[in-house]
Each structure stands twice: as C-alpha cells, then as structure tokens.
Amino acid sequence: MTFRNLRRKALNNVMLSITGIFALMTVSSLFLILAYLVYNGGRSIDLDFFTELPKSTGEVGGGMANAILGSAEIVGFAALIGLPIGFFTGVYLAEWGGATFSFLVRYMADLLNGVPSVVIGICTWTIVVRPMHTASGIAGGIALSLMLIPIMAKNTEQFLREVPRTLREGALALGAARWQTIATVVVPAARKGIMTGAILGIARIAGESAPLLFTSLNNQFWSNPFHEPTASLPVMIYTHAIAPFDDWHRQAWAAGLVLLVLVLAANIAARWIMSRGHAAVRG
Amino acid sequence: MASAAATTPIPGKSGVSSLSRRLRSGDEVAWLIVILFALSVLLITAVLVAELWVGSAAARHKFGFGFITSRVWNPVTDEYGAWPFLYGTVVTSVIALVISVPIGVGAAVFLSELAGGRLSDALTFLVELLAAVPSVIYGLMAIFTIVPAMRMYIGPGLKAAFGFLPIFQGPVYGVGYLTASLVLSIMIFPYIISVSREALLAVPREQREAALAVGATKWETTWQIVIPYARLGIIGSVFLAFSRALGETMAVTMVIGNDMTVHTSLLASGNTIAAVLANEFNEAIGAIHPAALIELGLVLFFLTLIINGMARLLILVTTGKGAHHG
Amino acid sequence: MTVQPPVAAPAIVPPAAKLRAKGVNFYYGSFKALHDISLEFPANQVTALIGPSGCGKSTFLRSLNRISETVSGTRIEGEITLDGEDVLKMDVTSLRRRVGMVFQRPNPFPKTIFENVAYGIRVNGLAKRSEVADVVEKSLRGAALWDEVRDKLNTSALALSGGQQQRLCIARGLAVGPEVLLLDEPCSALDPIATAKIEDLLVALRSQCTIVIVTHNMQQAARVADHTGFFLLGRLIEHDRTDVIFRNPSKKETEDYITGRFG
Numbered sequence: 001m002t003f004r005n006l007r008r009k010a011l012n013n014v015m016l017s018i019t020g021i022f023a024l025m026t027v028s029s030l031f032l033i034l035a036y037l038v039y040n041g042g043r044s045i046d047l048d049f050f051t052e053l054p055k056s057t058g059e060v061g062g063g064m065a066n067a068i069l070g071s072a073e074i075v076g077f078a079a080l081i082g083l084p085i086g087f088f089t090g091v092y093l094a095e096w097g098g099a100t101f102s103f104l105v106r107y108m109a110d111l112l113n114g115v116p117s118v119v120i121g122i123c124t125w126t127i128v129v130r131p132m133h134t135a136s137g138i139a140g141g142i143a144l145s146l147m148l149i150p151i152m153a154k155n156t157e158q159f160l161r162e163v164p165r166t167l168r169e170g171a172l173a174l175g176a177a178r179w180q181t182i183a184t185v186v187v188p189a190a191r192k193g194i195m196t197g198a199i200l201g202i203a204r205i206a207g208e209s210a211p212l213l214f215t216s217l218n219n220q221f222w223s224n225p226f227h228e229p230t231a232s233l234p235v236m237i238y239t240h241a242i243a244p245f246d247d248w249h250r251q252a253w254a255a256g257l258v259l260l261v262l263v264l265a266a267n268i269a270a271r272w273i274m275s276r277g278h279a280a281v282r283g
Numbered sequence: 284m285a286s287a288a289a290t291t292p293i294p295g296k297s298g299v300s301s302l303s304r305r306l307r308s309g310d311e312v313a314w315l316i317v318i319l320f321a322l323s324v325l326l327i328t329a330v331l332v333a334e335l336w337v338g339s340a341a342a343r344h345k346f347g348f349g350f351i352t353s354r355v356w357n358p359v360t361d362e363y364g365a366w367p368f369l370y371g372t373v374v375t376s377v378i379a380l381v382i383s384v385p386i387g388v389g390a391a392v393f394l395s396e397l398a399g400g401r402l403s404d405a406l407t408f409l410v411e412l413l414a415a416v417p418s419v420i421y422g423l424m425a426i427f428t429i430v431p432a433m434r435m436y437i438g439p440g441l442k443a444a445f446g447f448l449p450i451f452q453g454p455v456y457g458v459g460y461l462t463a464s465l466v467l468s469i470m471i472f473p474y475i476i477s478v479s480r481e482a483l484l485a486v487p488r489e490q491r492e493a494a495l496a497v498g499a500t501k502w503e504t505t506w507q508i509v510i511p512y513a514r515l516g517i518i519g520s521v522f523l524a525f526s527r528a529l530g531e532t533m534a535v536t537m538v539i540g541n542d543m544t545v546h547t548s549l550l551a552s553g554n555t556i557a558a559v560l561a562n563e564f565n566e567a568i569g570a571i572h573p574a575a576l577i578e579l580g581l582v583l584f585f586l587t588l589i590i591n592g593m594a595r596l597l598i599l600v601t602t603g604k605g606a607h608h609g
Numbered sequence: 610m611t612v613q614p615p616v617a618a619p620a621i622v623p624p625a626a627k628l629r630a631k632g633v634n635f636y637y638g639s640f641k642a643l644h645d646i647s648l649e650f651p652a653n654q655v656t657a658l659i660g661p662s663g664c665g666k667s668t669f670l671r672s673l674n675r676i677s678e679t680v681s682g683t684r685i686e687g688e689i690t691l692d693g694e695d696v697l698k699m700d701v702t703s704l705r706r707r708v709g710m711v712f713q714r715p716n717p718f719p720k721t722i723f724e725n726v727a728y729g730i731r732v733n734g735l736a737k738r739s740e741v742a743d744v745v746e747k748s749l750r751g752a753a754l755w756d757e758v759r760d761k762l763n764t765s766a767l768a769l770s771g772g773q774q775q776r777l778c779i780a781r782g783l784a785v786g787p788e789v790l791l792l793d794e795p796c797s798a799l800d801p802i803a804t805a806k807i808e809d810l811l812v813a814l815r816s817q818c819t820i821v822i823v824t825h826n827m828q829q830a831a832r833v834a835d836h837t838g839f840f841l842l843g844r845l846i847e848h849d850r851t852d853v854i855f856r857n858p859s860k861k862e863t864e865d866y867i868t869g870r871f872g
Contacts, residue, residue, distance in 0.1 A: 004734050005700070005702065008503065011502060012501055016393075016397060016501065019392045019393035019396075019397065020393050022385075022386045023393040023394060023398070025386065026387070026390050026410055026473075027410060030409055030410070033416060033420065033424055036424055036427075036428070037420070040427075084320070085323055088321070089321045089324050092321040096317060096318070101321075102321075104325065105321045105325060108324055108328040110591075110595065111328055111588065112324070112327065112328050112331070114591035115331065115530075115587070116531075116557060116583055116587055117532060118561055119335070119530075119580045119583060122560065122576070122577060123331045123580075126334045126338050126577075127334060146327065153324065177309055178310045178313070179309050179312070182313070200415075206417075207415075207416075207417025208417065209418065210418070210533055210561060214564055217565070234417060234419045237419045237423055241422065241423045241426055241537060242426070253423070256420045259420065260416060260420055264416075267412055399681050490716060490718065492676055492679065492712060492716070493718065493781070495676060496710040496712075497705065497728065497782065498702045498705040498706035498785060499702070499728075499732045500702050507732070511719075512719060
C-alpha cells in the first residue's frame with residue numbers, strides 16, 4: 001500500500017474513533033449527573049425529607065414536604081389548564097383548520113413554544129400576580145400551563161394526523177358525524193401518542209423553576225396555593241443550592257435526586273408506552 | 284331530514300330521529316369548542332407580546348435605542364442599559380456552541396454512520412434524556428463540580444498556557460462566562476445530536492455507496508459526501524441549540540457570577556439577560572426599574588424568535604428535501 | 610422471442626480469468642442467500658448475470674467489490690480472487706478502486722458534473738491537480754457523454770436527464786481506472802433510447818476493462834454479453850458463452866427461464 005493510502009486509512013481510523021469517543025462523552029454525562037445525585041442526594045433521603053417542613057436557616061434537619069406538595073399542586077393547576085387547551089387546539093389543527101387561520105394558530109403556538117421560560121414568568125407576573133397583589137401557586141400553575149399548551153397542541157396534532165384516513169372514512173361511511181368520528185375513532189386511535197406527549201409535557205414543566213420565581217415564589221411553610229406563595233421543588237433546589245449552608249446543600253441534592261428520578265421515570269415510561277403501542281399495531 | 288324520519292318509523296323510538304338530528308349539528312358545537320380553544324392560543328400569545336411591549340414602555344420611552352448599547356445599570360439613578368447582558372448572553376451561548384457543535388456533530392456521526400440500529404436508538408434515547416434534566420439540576424451540578432474545577436484546574440491551566448490572550452486574564456473565581464458556557468454546552472448536546480443524527484440518517488444510502496464504490500474510505504465518504512448533503516439539517520440543529528442557550532436561565536444564573544459590567548476575560552464573572560431577570564425582577568421597584576427589566580425580556584424574546592425561526596426554516600427545508608429525494 | 614446471436618467458431622481459447630469466484634456462500638444473518646457459487650469472469654469481456662427477481666445475482670455482484678459489507682450482519686464465505694489476489698483479504702478501498710460499480714438508479718453527488726467525475730481521482734490521489742481536468746475529459750469521453758456536457762461541466766449534475774446521469778456515474782467509475790466494472794441493472798430506470806446508448810457503451814468499454822452486468826432483461830444480456838450466468842434461488846445453475854446459454858442450455862431450469870416459462 002502506498003504511503004498516501006496508509007495515511008488515509010490511519011485518518012479514517014482516528015476520526016471514526018474520535019466520533020465514538022464524543023458519543024461516549026455525551027452519553028456518560030447523563031450517567032455522571034445521575035451518579036452525583038444518587039451519591040450526594042441519596043444520603044439525605046429519608047422519611048423526614050418527605051414529611052418535614054424546612055427548618056429555619058442554620059438549623060440542621062427538616063425536609064421539603066411542602067415543596068413536594070406545592071409542586072404537585074402547581075403542576076396540577078398547569079395540567080388542568082394546559083392539557084385541555086393544548087389538546088383541543090391540536091384537535092382543531094389536525095381535523096379542521098382552514099388554511100390561514102390554522103397557519104396562524106400553528107405559528108403562534110410555535111412562537112409560544114420558543115419563548116424563554118423566564119419571559120413567560122415575567123408576563124404571568126404582569127397578568128396574574130400584579131392584579132392579585134400576591135404571589136400564588138395558581139399563578140405558577142398558569143405560567144407553567146403557558147409552556148404546556150404548545151407542547152400538547154403540537155403533539156396532539158402530530159399523532160392525530162398519523163391516524164390513517166381510511167379509519168375516518170370507515171366511520172363516516174357508517175353515518176357517524178364528524179365530531180363522533182373524531183371522539184370515538186380518531187382520538188382513541190391516537191391515544192398512546194397523545195398520552196405520552198402529555199406525560200412528557202408535564203415532566204418538562206415539573207422541572208421548570210424560572211417561571212415560578214416570579215409567580216409562586218417560595219415558602220418555608222405549608223401554604224394555600226390560591227393566594228399565598230407556594231413552595232416547589234425546583235425553586236427550593238435553587239435557593240438551597242446558592243445558599244451558604246452545608247445542610248441546605250445536602251437538602252438541595254436530595255431534592256434534586258427526587259426531581260430527577262420523577263422526570264426520568266416519566267420519560268422512560270412515556271418511551272415504554274410508545275414502543276408497546278407500535279408493537280401492538282404491527283401485530 | 285324530517286321526511287326521512289317520517290318514512291322510517293321505529294316502534295317505540297320516535298324520539299331517536301330528533302335526537303340524531305341534534306347530534307348531527309353537534310358538529311357545529313364541536314367546531315365551536317375547538318375554535319375557541321385555538322383562538323385562546325392566539326389570544327394568549329398576543330397578550331404575552333402586548334404585556335412585554337406595554338410593560339417596557341416606560342423604559343423604552345426613556346432610553347430609546349440607546350438601551351441596547353448602554354453599559355450602565357444603576358437602580359439608584361434609574362439608568363439602565365442592556366449591553367452587559369446582551370454581551371454575556373451572546374458570548375456564553377456562542378462559546379457553548381463552539382464547544383458542543385464539534386462534539387455533538389461528531390457524536391451524531393457515530394450514531395448514524397457507525398452504530399448499528401438498536402445501539403444507535405438506545406444511545407440516542409439516553410442522549411435525549413439529557414434534554415429532560417431540569418435546568419436547576421444542571422445548575423446544582425455545576426456549582427459543585429464545574430465551578431471548583433474551573434477555580435482550581437481549568438482556569439489556572441488556561442491562564443498558564445494562554446495567559447497572553449486577554450480572554451484568559453484576570454482573577455479566577457470559578458464562576459464566570461466560561462463556566463456558564465461549559466454548563467450550557469452540556470445542556471445543548473441533545474438538541475444538536477438528535478437533529479443532526481436525523482439529518483445524517485436522511486442522506487440516501489446510494490450516496491454513500493457511490494463514494495465507497497470509487498474507493499473512498501468511510502471517513503472520507505462521511506466528511507466529503509454525507510455531512511455536506513445533510514448540512515442544512517445540521518445547521519438547523521445549531522440554530523435550535525443556539526436559541527435554547529440564549530434563553531437558558533437557572534443553570535446560568537447559578538454559575539455566571541452576576542456581575543453587572545462587561546469583561547473581556549472569559550474567566551471573569553458576567554451576566555446574561557435571563558440571569559439578571561431572575562435575580563432582580565422580584566426586588567425591582569419604582570416605575571423604571573421593572574420596565575427596564577421587562578424591556579430586557581422583550582429583547583430576549585425577539586432574539587430567540589429570530590433564531591428559532593431560522594432554525595425551523597432550515598429543518599423544514601431538509602425534511603422537505605429528504606421527502607423529495609425519497 | 611429470444612435474439613439468436615451467430616454461433617461462434619469451435620475450439621476458441623478462452624481468455625484468461627480476471628475475476629474468479631470459487632465456492633462462494635453469502636449470508637444475511639442466518640439466511641443463506643448464495644450457495645456455492647463458482648464462476649470466472651474472463652478479462653476484457655462482458656459477462657451478464659441473469660435470473661428472476663430475488664435469485665441472488667445482485668447479492669453476488671455486490672460481494673465482488675464488498676459493498677455488501679455496508680449492510681451489517683452479512684458474511685461472505687469462499688474464495689474470490691482478482692488476478693489471483695484474495696479479494697476478501699485485500700484492503701477494501703484499494704479493491705474498490707480496481708473494481709468499480711455503477712448502481713441501479715443513477716446516484717450522482719449533488720455537485721457539478723466536473724466534481725462528480727473528479728471525486729474518485731481526488732480522493733485516491735490519482736492525478737496531479739493540473740492533470741485532473743484531462744482525466745475528467747477522458748472519462749467523460751469513455752462514457753460517451755463528453756459532447757453533451759463539455760460546455761456545462763460546472764453545472765449541477767442533477768440537472769442532467771436520467772440516462773445522462775447514469776452515463777455520468779459510469780464516467781465517475783471509469784475515472785479511477787478500474788480493471789473491472791460492475792453494473793447492477795444499470796438501465797432498469799432508463800428509457801429505451803438511453804438504454805441503447807449505454808449498451809453500446811458497455812460493448813465498447815471491453816477494451817478498457819472487464820465488465821460484469823446484472824440484468825433482468827434477457828434480450829439485453831443477449832445483445833451485450835459475451836458470457837452469461839443464470840442464477841436461480843441463490844444458486845448458479847449454469848454459465849457459458851451467451852450464444853450457448855440462449856441456443857443450447859444444458860439445464861432445464863435455464864431453458865424454462867429463457868423461454869419465458871417463468872421469470
């Protein structure tokens with residue numbers, strides 16, 4: 001083999017190995033994060049974490065029970081508002097939709113999707129918090145719902161479109177009305193995809209903290225989410241991580257572990273649902 | 284419709300025909316419902332933009348376009364300028380891209396050209412999980428891993444090796460532009476890898492075979508034929524990642540040092556638009572300070588709007604192209 | 610109706626074998642696609658491989674330049690030699706420079722006509738920069754395309770017609786100076802006129818290299834090939850000079866296929 005060909009072969013092997021190394025690096029960063037959280041947070045997870053309120057600054061111990069409940073409440077509000085709006089918008093885009101109007105809706109939904117979460121938080125502050133003269137869990141829920149709507153709409157539209165036309169035509173040919181076709185045939189056919197989209201969307205907003213900084217703030221105690229600042233896991237992690245107390249850092253790791261496990265579990269569950277669905281279709 | 288009901292009498296079911304008639308107009312009801320929801324999306328977005336515009340009015344009127352270039356940020360004298368934050372936002376995002384685009388595209392090449400189908404899918408799934416990790420957790424990790432590493436090893440190392448460059452001078456505290464860029468680069472990997480991989484997989488296999496058949500090596504084929512063919516999608520992924528990095532708040536706030544001035548050195552502390560919003564918004568009082576912050580939000584909104592738009596255009600073109608070449 | 614080529618004079622010394630396969634088995638995973646294929650390709654002659662769809666002729670062709678290796682899970686057993694050298698052990702990029710391939714559908718790169726032909730030259734470093742243009746012209750002439758594209762070498766190859774694109778791919782393959790050129794149903798995507806041009810081209814190219822062509826069109830094989838091999842269900846049923854195969858096949862399966870009883 002000539003020298004030139006030897007060099008080409010060597011370059012080939014080197015470059016392809018480098019791509020493999022890069023792939024390894026990126027995948028392992030996920031495991032690194034998990035490992036760190038498990039190591040640092042795992043030590044601090046005990047029953048107290050899930051049942052106790054945070055102790056005053058400087059004191060050791062306590063937990064984040066209020067943050068867990070608060071997150072559940074806030075995400076619950078967001079889902080209550082965001083899932084239906086997103087779902088029905090998706091239905092509109094897939095099943096009806098005149099040319100210009102649906103283009104507009106789709107464009108606006110994409111716009112909304114691209115807005116940085118901190119800006120969403122600010123806008124929600126002006127629309128909800130300022131008139132109410134108080135931070136609240138509801139405001140946080142509204143902020144998060146604004147992020148959930150475009151995710152849900154896009155997802156719903158995508159999976160509804162994938163339902164084969166013959167299914168619709170079969171129902172219509174039997175005399176079903178359009179809305180009956182959609183409600184009883186099309187949506188059920190697409191339900192796996194829509195459901196996973198909802199799960200992923202909720203997992204996504206559950207981890208957001210920037211919008212909550214201005215809307216639900218934080219709280220060291222139990223609170224009424226309707227008109228009081230409400231604690232949430234992501235904001236707790238933030239405040240505890242940047243604080244100068246070691247014990248608070250410990251709590252931050254624990255909270256981080258809990259949050260990450262929930263988010264990753266949701267993602268894996270969603271993926272699992274999707275793969276099962278496709279296998280069933282292949283039959 | 285009434286005649287149809289009259290000609291087909293069903294014993295004991297005289298109410299059915301009128302019910303089915305009402306159901307049929309249920310289509311109208313359904314249409315109304317979904318249209319209202321769709322309209323609400325339009326409304327929400329419009330209100331959002333309006334709020335940004337209106338909320339920033341006081342600051343916009345006071346500072347005009349000079350807001351973009353002014354370096355002053357003084358809540359006491361109510362003088363505000365966006366430049367340090369724009370600078371920090373763009374610098375950290377660009378450096379994050381510089382770091383993660385080669386690594387990300389390289390990883391995407393591995394996943395599309397070298398890894399077999401199932402391995403590729405499994406690894407891609409793991410990479411995409413990185414995108415699901417909440418921003419605060421990246422920040423948490425960064426505070427206790429990257430910041431100490433920067434302070435003790437990376438910073439001093441860079442100063443020792445490249446200290447003659449102004450970007451690597453000055454004291455090293457661990458937080459700063461470079462640290463934030465490093466965190467951002469890890470956060471944007473999944474966007475680059477996922478989209479680039481799709482673009483690479485869409486390159487027809489005949490193109491690869493044509494190059495291999497004249498004796499090109501696999502790397503030559505990849506670098507000279509496959510990547511150029513997929514370049515629009517890859518560039519689209521870069522814009523997508525860029526837009527993500529620009530808007531990133533929590534992780535950046537936690538490690539950028541929150542300094543209000545512009546520094547040339549990457550080892551120095553700085554600030555980004557998102558970070559200063561997160562830090563100051565709750566405490567801002569008066570008429571101008573909140574408006575200035577909202578104006579910053581408006582600037583960020585437009586910035587991400589443009590970059591996002593370009594990203595989606597590029598990705599749209601490639602998927603259209605892929606379908607065309609079929 | 611089958612075309613009847615003139616019967617050749619007896620006792621001709623067969624040309625030396627350029628490419629030789631012996632006992633070749635091919636596996637897709639655990640599925641055995643080729644069974645014990647033994648075949649010689651005489652130098653500077655055209656050999657056609659015919660047979661019904663799925664009989665393995667393309668699989669066999671693609672193993673000759675090991676482009677089959679781009680699909681994971683494939684395995685070649687047996688012996689394939691080029692001028693006596695073991696193909697399976699050779700450096701694969703060197704092999705592919707010596708054994709070129711033209712594919713079923715034209716696949717020009719999205720580059721200019723010039724760049725397409727020059728690609729193989731450049732990547733293998735076969736000519737000095739000043740000589741590349743000459744090699745490109747020579748290759749385009751060899752592919753009977755020069756006159757049609759000489760004024761638009763710097764325009765996109767994708768603007769050419771299907772037949773022109775395929776001739777461009779032939780030129781691209783010729784540019785690296787292969788000793789063998791493999792063609793996998795090169796005319797199946799083309800109209801009759803383009804097909805005729807390429808068939809004439811192949812007969813003329815014999816002087817430059819050994820040609821192996823897979824075709825599902827028996828008339829084409831009868832028109833262009835000196836030798837023909839008939840494949841069925843992964844086996845080589847029969848191979849001989851083309852006129853013998855078409856006029857006097859030894860195996861019943863061959864005769865059935867030739868006369869159109871199946872296929």
